[in-house]
Amino acid sequence: MKKYRILLALFVFVGIISCKEDLKSLPVQPKALTVSDPLPSWNDGKTKNDIIAFVKKVTTEGTEDFVPVEDRIATFDNDGTLWAEQPLYFQLFYALDQIKVMAPEHPEWKTTEPFKSVLENDMEGVLKSGKEGLVKIGIVSSTNVDVETFKESVKQWMATAKHPRFDQPYSKVVYQPMLELLDYLKANGFTNFIVSGGDIDFMRAWATETYGIPSYQIVGSSLKSAFDNTDAKASIIRLPAEEFADRGDGKPIAISKHIGKKPILAAGNSDGDLQMLQYTDSNKYPSIKMFVHHTDEVREWAYDRNSPIGGLNEGLDEAIAKNWTIADMKNDWNTIFPFEN
Amino acid sequence: MKKYRILLALFVFVGIISCKEDLKSLPVQPKALTVSDPLPSWNDGKTKNDIIAFVKKVTTEGTEDFVPVEDRIATFDNDGTLWAEQPLYFQLFYALDQIKVMAPEHPEWKTTEPFKSVLENDMEGVLKSGKEGLVKIGIVSSTNVDVETFKESVKQWMATAKHPRFDQPYSKVVYQPMLELLDYLKANGFTNFIVSGGDIDFMRAWATETYGIPSYQIVGSSLKSAFDNTDAKASIIRLPAEEFADRGDGKPIAISKHIGKKPILAAGNSDGDLQMLQYTDSNKYPSIKMFVHHTDEVREWAYDRNSPIGGLNEGLDEAIAKNWTIADMKNDWNTIFPFEN
Known part of the structure; x- marks a missing residue:
């Protein structure tokens, strides 16, 4: 909870x-x-x-x-x-997935929390990083970017990501x-x-x-x-x-x-x-x-x-x-x- | 200036x-x-x-x-x-006129600046009250009121007030x-x-x-x-x-x-x-x-x-x-x- x-x-x-x-x-x-x-x-x-x-x-x-x-x-x-x-607001799934998209440009994430856990699909680990870790995920995935680039990134995600239970695009x-x-x-x-x-x-x-x-x-x-x-x-x-x-x-x-x-x-x-x-x-x-x-x-x-x-x-x-x-x-x-x- | x-x-x-x-x-x-x-x-x-x-x-x-x-x-x-x-943003005319509309409920304004000058159409006097006086006019005329009541007041003003040079409603x-x-x-x-x-x-x-x-x-x-x-x-x-x-x-x-x-x-x-x-x-x-x-x-x-x-x-x-x-x-x-x- x-x-x-x-x-x-x-x-x-x-x-x-x-x-x-x-x-x-x-x-x-x-x-x-x-x-x-x-x-x-x-x-x-x-x-x-x-x-x-x-x-x-x-x-x-x-x-x-x-x-x-x-x-x-x-x-x-x-x-x-x-x-x-x-099981979570869909926007949170975007943030987690976006970290994976950005990972190739951040090799250090392989050994740095909370990114390490995100990349290993380890939700327990992500949550263990606490509010501080989650704020980092939010800032890195969704801010310090211009609005058009951000929206384009969300569009690409919507075109490919699938809901974990229904295996359907979130837009469905x-x-x-x-x-x-x-x-x-x-x-x-x-x-x-x-x-x-x-x-x-x-x-x-x-x-x-x-x-x-x-x-x-x-x-x-x-x-x-x-x-x-x-x-x-x-x-x-x-x-x-x-x-x-x-x-x-x-x-x-x-x-x-x-x-x-x-x-x-x-x-x-x-x-x-x-x-x-x-x-x-x-x-x-x-x-x-x-x-x-x-x-x-x-x-x-x-x-x-x-x-x-x-x-x-x-x-x-x-x-x-x-x-x-x-x-x-x-x-x-x-x-x-x-x-x- | x-x-x-x-x-x-x-x-x-x-x-x-x-x-x-x-x-x-x-x-x-x-x-x-x-x-x-x-x-x-x-x-x-x-x-x-x-x-x-x-x-x-x-x-x-x-x-x-x-x-x-x-x-x-x-x-x-x-x-x-x-x-x-x-000669001024029209909204300023509204604020000044609104003071006059509200005046009957505020007899003290007859002797209190900046309201006294507003009621006497003395622009020199209004401006002499400085930023503090003008902020008072703005607050009294246009805030601490719900949006619908404020809009209704503006509508009534638009229906009656005339532009000083053209003698036409501001909406014209x-x-x-x-x-x-x-x-x-x-x-x-x-x-x-x-x-x-x-x-x-x-x-x-x-x-x-x-x-x-x-x-x-x-x-x-x-x-x-x-x-x-x-x-x-x-x-x-x-x-x-x-x-x-x-x-x-x-x-x-x-x-x-x-x-x-x-x-x-x-x-x-x-x-x-x-x-x-x-x-x-x-x-x-x-x-x-x-x-x-x-x-x-x-x-x-x-x-x-x-x-x-x-x-x-x-x-x-x-x-x-x-x-x-x-x-x-x-x-x-x-x-x-x-x-x-």
């Missing part, structure tokens, strides 16, 4: 969900034949009905619940909400029902944003292609940076110091700063997303606050309270108390990953 | 252009009859030709200069580039040729952003309506902020401390943070915009770097080198040396403000 917390200290990330109290879905409603189901990976039931009813409500002109297109803002956490985050370890939700919202005039605890540049390297969301609709944690115009090759350098942590209170602050409007739909999966949902709940328009609940230990993972990654405690209490929307992975999703099909 | 510099210290703003060396426009080209001129307020000549040739070039598929829609990013400074900035003291350029770019698949030294919340209160640019495409300077969920009325509070100054090096840093791509077109008018233009110049795609040059002392103002507001020194040197685009207000624009028509 503790070792994961140490890993967390390294990067600026967020969390998850999954709880003991199973939220019973309502009896399946007889579904009218429709030309196309916008959310085919969602089982019929309360959650799916609530989403579709909400979208219909806010897009029907002439009613008091109508929301103009420019105010149809939707914000999504990433880790644990749009893609998986077990995303939730098919959430991809459908993004598409459905977009088709209904929503503007989708990612508001993630993950590094903003890390995400922009792949998230546009994966989710169909432009770089300027991707918000995340960030490092301090500097403008460098040496030899008139202007670039932005990622400095080895955190500037902004996009989690907890940081999420509504980031939404205010980057978007300038309150969302009418927000989805998260951990206590780090709670404030974003509270902010959304204060919208003058009708709104949906959704937690993705990790309840499927067979197809994905089951975790929530006191989970070292993606813990969901007060968030779950508040969601239940306020009757927010819970996407129960086991019961609400007939497909979890696109590669299942 | 000095008094303006003090005023500048109060807010987080930017600058301008205008220089002695008149840049001769090329002889007017015979213009082919076209169904519609996308830039009717621009005189025929090199500047207009360059802009139109650039847009045609980057939007023509199958050529090596073609730029995909998602990379057609254009960034615009605001003060002095999209709207005027004389914008450059007609630049409005046309924004529309022309948008019609050609560009995504327009404002990247201003002005306060991000101040601008979002009116710039969407004025320029047709959504709030999340408006970037600016910002204050520190806090999330407040008292009584479950979640809001973001503007704290009395600067967080980010969006000028100079700050502009490319803000572009990297908010947009995540280098622009292919950037327009500014002061040395505070130079780094944004340098950043744009380093794009792998063809790009336009434009300075709006304030050369018309009759219809607008003429100023550039050593101007207390909107000074343009190194920027103008670099623009001339590198053959960047200069929009000479006197020669290139047949109309400056929409209310002229």
Whole structure:
């Protein structure tokens, strides 16, 4: 447990969900034949009905619940909400792999910790190097580099690295029902944003292609940076110091700063997303606050309270108390990953 | 001169252009009859030709200069580039007027500086209160308030306040040729952003309506902020401390943070915009770097080198040396403000 917390200290990330109290879905409603189901990976039931009813409500002109297109803002956490985050936040795998990529130019790493352990795939050894070692891995792998070069490196990694459990590229370890939700919202005039605890540049390297969301609709944690115009090759350098942590209170602050409007739909999966949902709940328009609940230990993972990654405690209490929307992975999703099909 | 510099210290703003060396426009080209001129307020000549040739070039598929829609990013400074900035940055007028709006609840201001002078329209007196007095005006008028309330206040001001010289609402003291350029770019698949030294919340209160640019495409300077969920009325509070100054090096840093791509077109008018233009110049795609040059002392103002507001020194040197685009207000624009028509 503790070792994961140490890993967390390294990067600026967020969390998850999954709880003991199973939220019973309502009896399946007889579904009218429709030309196309916008959310085919969602089982019929309360959650799916609530989403579709909400979208219909806010897009029907002439009613008091109508929301103009420019105010149809939707914000999504990433880790644990749009893609998986077990057994570790995927960005951590990038950092470890990047050390291996850089190793040929650093022969001394063969005998220097924490690099030696990384190169020998010895996770025990890596963690034994403590916070200091992990910070070294983070700095060496992801900072003191210009943004474009960093993003290019992440892109190359995404094109080749595979998730340890599913043996699939990380860009495929995303939730098919959430991809459908993004598409459905977009088709209904929503503007989708990612508001993630993950590094903003890390995400922009792949998230546009994966989710169909432009770089300027991707918000995340960030490092301090500097403008460098040496030899008139202007670039932005990622400095080895955190500037902004996009989690907890940081999420509504980031939404205010980057978007300038309150969302009418927000989805998260951990206590780090709670404030974003509270902010959304204060919208003058009708709104949906959704937690993705990790309840499927067979197809994905089951975790929530006191989970070292993606813990969901007060968030779950508040969601239940306020009757927010819970996407129960086991019961609400007939497909979890696109590669299942 | 000095008094303006003090005023500048109060807010987080930017600058301008205008220089002695008149840049001769090329002889007017015979213009082919076209169904519609996308830039009717621009005189025929090199500047207009360059802009139109650039847009045609980057939007023509199958050529090596073609730029995909998602990379057609254009960034615009605001003060002095999209709207005027004389005799003072307009946001300063808001702060002074706001003191008057708040005065009925502060009877003590009638006898307390700097408020006494503000209420008596005594600019000499206001400036005599020095930086300390001006900081007080800034804090009282624009901080310790939630973002939504602040924006509402700015909206009300924009609906009623008039520019001292033109007796027009500030939202009309914008450059007609630049409005046309924004529309022309948008019609050609560009995504327009404002990247201003002005306060991000101040601008979002009116710039969407004025320029047709959504709030999340408006970037600016910002204050520190806090999330407040008292009584479950979640809001973001503007704290009395600067967080980010969006000028100079700050502009490319803000572009990297908010947009995540280098622009292919950037327009500014002061040395505070130079780094944004340098950043744009380093794009792998063809790009336009434009300075709006304030050369018309009759219809607008003429100023550039050593101007207390909107000074343009190194920027103008670099623009001339590198053959960047200069929009000479006197020669290139047949109309400056929409209310002229």
